[in-house]
Amino acid sequence: MNALVVLRDSVEGAGDLLQEAVGVLVFPDIVKLGFGVGGQYGEGALFIDGKPTYYYATAGASFGLQLGGVTKSEVILFMTDEALQQFRGSRGWEVGVDGTVALFKAGAGTRVDSRTVQSPVVGFIFSSEGLMADLSLEGAKITRLAR
Template structure:
């Protein structure tokens, strides 16, 4: 039974990956738009990203499931505001789930060590190779006034604004050749 469920999960993820692969040019445009949306949603967002050592931007992370779920998205790592490499994020899950959703994810590296550890990895798994704290703060509060204790902070948002109580645990981030 477990092998059958695992196989179904793999098929779901494969469907997501093939359906959502985009060209480098399209991805670059989507990344710029996602950063603009982040700046609109998060007071002080642009300044926060400028101070970061680097950040991953996944404009469209798709999740679909019917008992077995999969999640996939493509994005890029930006350092000093410039794209340096392209990456994919992938995860699978088992449990009560039905439907589909799309979200955007930005993962910010606040220290040089965290960025270097990520870049040296060969497939970085959230929660194993590094923890990502999901950012939370008060409405109207400037993100730059918060003292984050974790070296890596994640933001999850969609067409209804920032999303809370979501996790990135178990997501595997792998370098792409674009």
């Protein structure tokens, strides 16, 4: 999946972290548009043992001064069985409400490993150019698709 390739290329140590994760939720193309009121939507897959197991949609709305659009990708790593089971058992999982996600942002020398990652859920937001700064997962609801 191209989103995982971009993540590995953008963040030193991401490949090792991906291997350690018990579940990897990948949204390769999330479209975010805004004209006063904004919204975003994207579909993705939950990978367990390297195989797509379930399919999900992420959607959200935002308010405030905004104009334009962006396409982004999100990767959410579940580092513990407990965090993955909590996610899978929810009818609609919302970051900040149903679970806390440690969000890694762009910066010089961005590196991750099991020593720096203490959270059971870790998130990355990026474009084809690499990891993006000043974006949030807050407010987006993730729901399982019937596929």
